[in-house]
Each structure stands twice: as C-alpha cells, then as structure tokens.
Amino acid sequence: MAVFVKGVIFEGVDTSDPGCWRLDAYRARGGYQSLQQIVQSNKPQEEVIAEVKNSGLRGRGGAGFPSGLKWSFMPRSFPGDKYVVCNTDEGEPGTFKDRDIMRYNPHALIEGMIIAAYAMGTKVGYNYIHGEIFAEYLQFEEALAEARAAGLLGQNILGSDFSFELYAHHGYGAYICGEETALLESIEGKKGQPRFKPPFPASFGLYGKPTTINNTETFASVPFILRDGAQKFLDLGKPNNGGTKLFSISGHVNRPGNYEIPLGTPFATLLEMAGGMKDGKKLKAVIPGGSSAPVLPADVMMDLTMDYDAIAKAGSMLGSGAVIVMNQDVCMVRALERLAYFYHEESCGQCTPCREGTGWLYRIVHRIEHGEGRPEDLDLLTSVGNNMAGRTICALADAAVFPVRSFTKHFKKEFEYHIEHKKCMVEHQWC
C-alpha cells in the first residue's frame, strides 16, 4: 500500500491507475517540462546546479549529503567519459520507498537523471536496481523505451546538442551494493566490495571515470525543483531540511506504507497518518531511519519532528526514512538478535573487523536471547563494537554496531534480565 499525502514526487499520481507510471500520464502531470525548459533555453550548467543547491535537497539514500554540492564536485570540463548513477538498490530493512517510485513514477527518476547528466556533462548513466524487485526492473526498461522513443533519451535530446543514454542494471541479492562504491564494483561485474576512499567517485568512479551517484528519491525530486523553483521546494520543509520526504512505515501500525510529508512533520502526526498503533497497543520503540539507525524509546520519539537535524540531535538519524515501529510486546533482545543476524549475513567479508565482528555480535546476542548469556556479555558487546566502528572501509560495520549500542543503552534492563533469568522480560510476541 502506498499513501501519499502531499509532496514533490507523488503529487498528482493516482496510484490506483495501472497506467500512472507511463510517459503520457507523467506528461499530463507536468512531467518533462523542466527538461524541455532547460534544454531549449540552453540553461548554463552552473545555474542548474545552483538551483539544486539552493533547494536544500539532501541525499535521500541515508547519508543526507547536500545534493547540489555533490554535483558541483564533478569535473564538468573533464574531456573523457563521465557517469551518472542511480542507487535503487534498496535493501536497508524497513525501507521500501524507491520501489514505489519505480512502480508509480519512474519517469520522475528518468527526468531527474537526464537533468543531472545535463548539469554535469555526462553522456551515459545507469540505474542499479535491487535484485528482488524484478517486476519493477522490467517496467523501468519499458519506461526507458518510452523515453527513447519520445526523443527524451539518446542522441540530440529534444533537438538540442545534448545527448544522454540511460540503462538499467539489475542486482542479484547483496545488501552491500547499496554502498555506492560497492555498487560501482557490481556494475563493473565484480563482487560488491566497497572501495577505499579517497579517491571519491567524483574523481575515480565507474570504470575509473568521474561519477556521481544519488538515490532514486533524490533524482526524482529534481524535476520539481527545476520546474517550481528551489524556494518552493525549500519552503515545503524547514531550513537546512528542504522539501518533502518519503517515509516508509513498517511494524506495529494499522496502515504500514509510504507517506510523503514535509520534513519537520512531528512523528506523532506521522504515526496518526499510519493509522496509529495496531490493536491499540502501547508504543515501545522506534527505529527512525532504517535498521542501521539507533533505536529510540517511545517517549523520545513522541516529542520528535521528522527531519535530519532533529533526529540527529536525539541521537539517531533520519537515514533512508524507514520508520520501524515496535509495540510493548517486543522483546528487544529478540529484535536485536534478528538485526545482528542480518549484518552478519550481509557483511561482504573484505575487512576483518566487520567480517569477524558481525559474527561475534550475532553470537553474543543470540546466546543472551537463548538463555546462555554471561554477566560479562554486555561489556563484551561494547568491546567488540568499539573494535569495529570506524575501523573498516565502509559503514556496514558501523551500521551493525549502532543497533547493538542503542538497544543495549535504551533497553539495558531487558538485556540484564535476560542474562540473569535466562528468559525474556516481556512475554514476547512478534505480532
């Protein structure tokens, strides 16, 4: 289910219409007007980038890096090949927004990528699509074919000197490929193992050429910004947190789904939109930004607004906007055990602290959950975590450590109870 309240990406999209993703439907919503205006007026590249900068758009994939600034890192006058790449490898537990963009509004992404290519002077782009969403991959290929047939992709776009070709690359099951340099390795036909940085992709990216990588939602926000103006986008959110954001709500709510709302909306409002707590049960904890973001207790969440700065101040992160809601019946040890298993399973194995550390974290939490915890285990978790975070090539190790630290910090009593009494403090029920 997808619910779209008000916004940038899903404004006017009738998701109940099976044809809402097609080119004609997108055009009827004002689609490709931005591109047309840019190309026909020969808008200077710097102006396009300035517009994106002024909009306050920040990377929607998780890191929240200012998108316009990222675009400005690309050497525009570089004579050789350059690439623009979209990260639709959405596998962060709790996140399912990019899939809905692909299902209902793929041309917004395509137009955003074409504009990005124009601004950075690139001729070829790739969209890396999560392995598990094959139907969306096939539909995206169709959307690309529509765009090519309409002269929106390919040689001399809309009769101008500007040429750009865009292709879809289908993943096949590896969470790590959501890390941008692992994703580039994967497009090159290699194992998805992240690269050491620097050099950053803007100077050494796909096939060793300058490359810019953005998330699906980021690109899909671009046509609106260029058409309606940076200020209008900025005004939708709050300062330094421009625009609307897609929040994917899962867990114990009555209406799990995607909600596109202005950044800065109170969490309580979002929870209400999602139908409130399922079966009227009490809210216990929320992971506000995907499984890698630190968990927050109910009372902290209920006072929070949903934007990058407020959530960071509360000690977590907005991340990908994946909000995982847990009620009073969840044993936090059990919940953490499942997440720890995930990171152990998905570590690419390249860096020793992550490859070994994720296994240690999982095994320790597993034995606590199964009544075999030892009094020293909480200290051991801290120690293992300290030997992982910040000591690896990419952030997967940190992502594995954040949940461990936050669960054991905010729900320490449950872990201690488990170790002492060999059982859950709450009568655990998944749902």
Next chain:
Amino acid sequence: MLSAESRALIDIEVAKYPADQKRSAVMSALRIAQQEKGWLATETIETVADYLGIPPVVAYEIATFYNMYNLRPVGKYKLTICTNLPCALQGGVNAAEYLERKLGIKLGETTPDGKFTLLEGECMGACGDAPVMLVNNHKMCSRMTPEAIDQKLAEFE
C-alpha cells in the same frame, strides 16, 4: 550450451556497457542462464564466462557472492520468505513457520518430490507489504498470511 533465446537476451545486456567492459553483463548473463537451466552448475558458469570472453573464475565469484544465484538444484518453486525485523513484526516469522509445517520441511530444505525449496530471505525492500515472499526470484507476493499462503500454494502445479 545456452539457448539462442538466452544468448539474444545476454546480447541486449552486453550492449548496455562500453565495448571493452563486457564483464559488466556477467550478473545479468548468469541470471539469464539460471532462468534457462534452473540452477548454475559449474559448466553453466563456464559457458557464460566463455560467451562473455571473461575468465571462468570471474563469473564464478559473482555466482557465489550474490545470493539469488542457485549453486545447486532447487525445487520447481523456490520460495524465499523474509523474516527480517520489519517483516517479523508483521507476521514474517509466523509465515515461515507456517510454510515449514505446511510443506513438511525446514528453511533451507527441498521437498522430497522436488516441488518446493524453502529459504529464509533478507530484506526485499517491500516491508510495507509484509510478510513478503519471493517465488523463483522474480515474482514477489505480498501480505503472506496463512490464508494467502494456502491460496498461493494451491496455484502452483
């Protein structure tokens, strides 16, 4: 040998990348080969590598790194059920246990008649539709309550 149809599909993938980067098509080529053969035997992986003109070990490391490739035969229907946290909170673990009981096998096993393989999956990026189940890698099924599972299993010949 791969069928002419598979080779034609691989050619479409190869054309997406620079002429000197045929290796980029290896993921798709393995997927296409798996669709044809059901699983990736070592000889199939070598055939794909030969077709792309890359060393067999390159194709082999891809096949072993990414988890949707079948490195041994699977049942006619490979069911991958997500039990990750968001799905678990919406019935994913219950769905996996129900499938185990119903099919009489554990996660990771195949029914003796070779009809079903049951696997535990990681996040498929569709948590709003939980519990989520993937059939043969490419067909996603949403809201897999016991009733929905019964209905789905009845559809499979």
